[in-house]
Amino acid sequence: MQLILNEEEQMVRESAQSFLTDNAGPSLLREIRDTNNPVGYSQNLWQQMIELGWPSLLIPEQYGGLGFSHVAMGQLMEQTGNNLANSPMFATAVLGVSILLEAGSEQQRAQWLPEIAMGNLTLALALDETTRPDPLNIAASVTKSTGGFILNGGKSMVVDGQIADQLIVSARSAGRPGDSGGISLFLIPRDTPGIEVSGTLMMDSRITANIQFSDVTVGKDQLIGTLDQGLVPLTAALNIANIHLSAELLGIASECLQRTVRYLKERKQFGVNIGSFQALQHRAATLWSDIELCKSTVLAALRSLDDSAENASVIASASKVKACKVAQLATNESIQMHGGIGMTDEFDIGFFIKRARIAQMLFGDHRYHLNRYAELSGY
């Protein structure tokens, strides 16, 4: 395995870096927050991302996409971390596309993937029901009816659930919460009768949805994959999502370090730059080292997705653990090393910790994945 970027991936990285530095960043996030933006992201920025072809990156060419690698998409995700750039890209172009590719029928792929590539369709995964994520802890259920199913239940923390055109809903067609069998996936338009969506403003200024399904009629053709067998594609897609979230967390951590080192070189106390103090030098150097390790883990994890590695679950959990731990350290340390000004809303560094903790918790924090890693490793 080559742990360097190829030309195409390097190009994606550089273009994402320059585009997002110019067009996103904490100033845009501040504007979104202070104007009470109803969707929690800049529609203008999203339009530009569509024009750049970003939603089509992971979509194979036969469905109108660019067919780039996960490593390439990971570079984009990392830069969205550096620049705190919110958009429907993650939920639609990473998570949604992955589920359709993992479980969608040929007809479903051909119908929906080109729409995503063109920027005409957004998706959201309605999965978790409890305050700490767990894909097995599903109570929402479907019962069979003539011509399809009736769906009842509630979902929370649905990323983009308030704006997505279609919801991918995981629901029990058999079994009980905690069972690994009996989970099925459905593609349901958000405006279907019986669906009630309410938004929750989160600390990262993004809005997530709570969704209530009351006797929602779902057609047979809306089932994605095999009935009762949804966990396999769901797990595969969550592995992909967690590796891309790791890339975002890596971007957040790198940006925190960069901003902190810059501050250490500017801020004077006792007549000298505070970066001349060994106590701070060693903290910054430790953080730099941890981020270097995280870079390798994330890059190898992205590469393993492109190589269709067999142990994707182990790799994804290892990647999420490392990225969560490093992002946690970086965001905490950057506030401490900024001192009092790091605690002010006026200064930008505080935006990073708010996004990091949510990205950490999304689809399992480092504790969840450490446990999963040990379990998958046979102890």
Add this chain to the structure above:
Amino acid sequence: MSDLMTFREDTRRWLEENCPASMRTYMPESEKCWGGRDYVFSSDDQKLWLTRMADRGWTAPTFPKKYGGGGLSKDQAKVLKEELAAITARAPLASMGTEMIGPAILEFGTEDLKQQHLPGIIRGEIRWCQGYSEPNAGSDLAGLQANAEDRGDYFVINGQKVWTSYADKSDWMFCLVKTNTTAKHGGISLVLFDMKSPGVTVRPIQLISGRSPFCETFLDNVRVDKDQVVGEINNGWAIAKYLLTHEREMLGRIGNVPAEKTVAQRAVESIGTKDGHLKDSVLRAELAEWEIDFQSHQLTIERVRDETAVASVGNSSAMLKLYGTQLNQRRRELLIASEGFDAMSWSQDSEARLWLRSKGNTIEGGTSEVQLNIIAKRILGLG
């Protein structure tokens, strides 16, 4: 088929035919092959394996062929490494020569020096030790005082070195000495001499582990001809820094020795499981975290090498050293915790000795604090 794929197939076939079966097993520390004039091979296979690999120059795969090296490109060397790992082949030679002084002679030495020393290094015939630290020059290495008095064609050296790894078993020393006492960094030279030279005395140092990998080396009027200076006189610090980079990278790989059982397997055997989980749930979490960090470090060694066009990884070696040694200490702590009192006996092969020895990892080759200084100053530009 690409050249590299052809190389891989040829290499695989050659290894299949030439690596003795007993050299494809996990290697206990005591069976590491150090080579040297007085080396006693632990088996005929060990000797055969070294000879076969040395004949191809694969004990120093990227060294030029004209000195006996393998003449491989960086990519070919990586393939060789992967193919060796694939059959769990033992390293044919553990050597300060191929790892440290060899690359320095190649980079800075005269043609005569290269011809004199490189073939013996590559064949494992001469074992080398490193004369760096002194009683008053530890972290402040450039403060060394071993004095080299200029006598025209040669130097006469007086001083004391300490923490000289395996000085008692080595044939030659590469040694930092002071050739100009009025300058600090600018008064240091790197010289080579035979440990059998008159005036060289070696005394092993017993560590808290009860073992003695290190020595004190006393230099009493030792004569060194000027043609044994590597690079320019008084320019030894630049070479020392180059060598320290190699040493840090090497120490960063400490603990990356294939073992028969993983730490987790040993913990499971010792503690047992309940419902598939290790019975000690706190240790279980520590183990998982260590494994993830260890893999992360291995991947980082690989990535840093992939990113580097030249042989040296530069200042990143400080991070590899810092993290690699901490991980080895964590591994030893986990093994002690897993195996409990069984690991704490004072028998010769006790885990306790390895655990105690590992405490030196974050000190030798530059303390962790020195590594952090290097990262802060040279990489982050703080100062």
